[in-house]
Amino acid sequence: MTIRWKTIGARSAALALGAAIALPGLTAHAASTYTAKDSDTFWKLSQQLNLPLQQLMDANPAIDPLNIYAGLKLVIPAAPAANKTMTAASKSAVQKTQAVTTVSGQSLAFSRALDVKATAYSAAAEENGKWGAVDYFGNPLKLGTIAVDPDVIPFGTKVYITGYDFSGLPAGGMTATASDAGGAIKGNRIDIFVPGSRSFVSGFGFQNVKVYVLE
Incomplete structure (x- = not known):
């Protein structure tokens, strides 16, 4: 058993209504905004937007995951076009699976x-x-x-x-x-x-x- 006080650190900073956080890499189109709902969490958003959860967290180091609330404006930035060419390194990684x-x-x-x-x-x-x-x-x-x-x-x-x-x-x-x-x-x-x-x-x-x- 470990006493598990969750350490949010800088994420505990309060967010003002309308503040923007960056959600990287969703689409190749221009940036857009999303208005959060009370039920939203980073986990749910990552699933809905088909984004890696860690990518969302890394892009928002000052955000408290327990303080995403209705009315919060989330920024969905443009994403670079994906490189569809499999490199030698990625082929090697697949072979090692x-x-x-x-x-x-x-x-x-x-x-x-x-x-x-x-x-x-x-x-x-x-x-x-x-x-x-x-x-x-x-x-x-x-x-x-x-x-x-x-x-x-x-x-x-x-x-x-x-x-x-x-x-x-x-x-x-x-x-x-x-x-x-x-x-x-x-x-x-x-x-x-x-x-x-x-x-x-x-x-x-x-x-x-x-x-x-x-x-």
């Missing part, structure tokens, strides 16, 4: 595998601070949510985790999404959300696991 087989027999393509130290956290207020039982983007915590160091595993990344031993998680392995962060989660560390009481989840302790970064 490997696959991991899940306990159900499904084959999942992955680009890299990491040996990391894992802890687990619950929805208890003592572990989540003032933000409550939500991830970094304001979405409710659920099985499959993990906290990461985004410099190691970018936000929005899908992963497959093996090597743990705990009754509160699927036996043999599980898929998860990097959508949370924590002050102690730096480098090759992950924190896995587990439904249940704080005392139950604390039984996970510290475990060495394998994380496969999925394609």
